[in-house]
Amino acid sequence: MAAPVGDGSMDLMDALRETLKNAVVVDGITKGLRESVKKLDKREALMCVLAESTDEKNIIKLVEALCKEHGINLIKIDDAKKLGEWVGLCKIDKEGQARKVVRCSCAVVHDFGRESQALDIINEHFKRTVEA
Helix, strand or coil: CCCEECCCCEEHHHHHHHHHHHHHHCCCEEECHHHHHHHHHCCCCCEEEEECCCCCHHHHHHHHHHHHHHCCEEEEECCHHHHHHHCCCCEECCCCCEECCCCCCEEEECCCCCCCHHHHHHHHHHHHHHHC
16 A cells, blocks of 8 residues: 555545545546547546556556656556446445445546645655656
């Protein structure tokens, strides 16, 4: 898991989850490979999230190449089911638990919605990776 960032209260994955949920609220997220690639190619993406557990390795190469070519920030996470849950590809039961989660190999954010501490943490992460 990622190390704590910022004031230590939220790590990168928590910040990513919150940012994706904010983007879902304002319909600012594109889910799935086909639609995500369209957004990346049109340079409409602000950030891309890629699941490394994807079976087809060419998908990873394609998304990485598009992000690099167009200068779009890319975050990789380990599990496609986790990404599916974070972007709303699931049912929520009465207890608030996610059920029937669908895998999502790629998601693109084109509107972050409201500013938040989570978004600041993600932007700080990108600044540090560019400097490194």
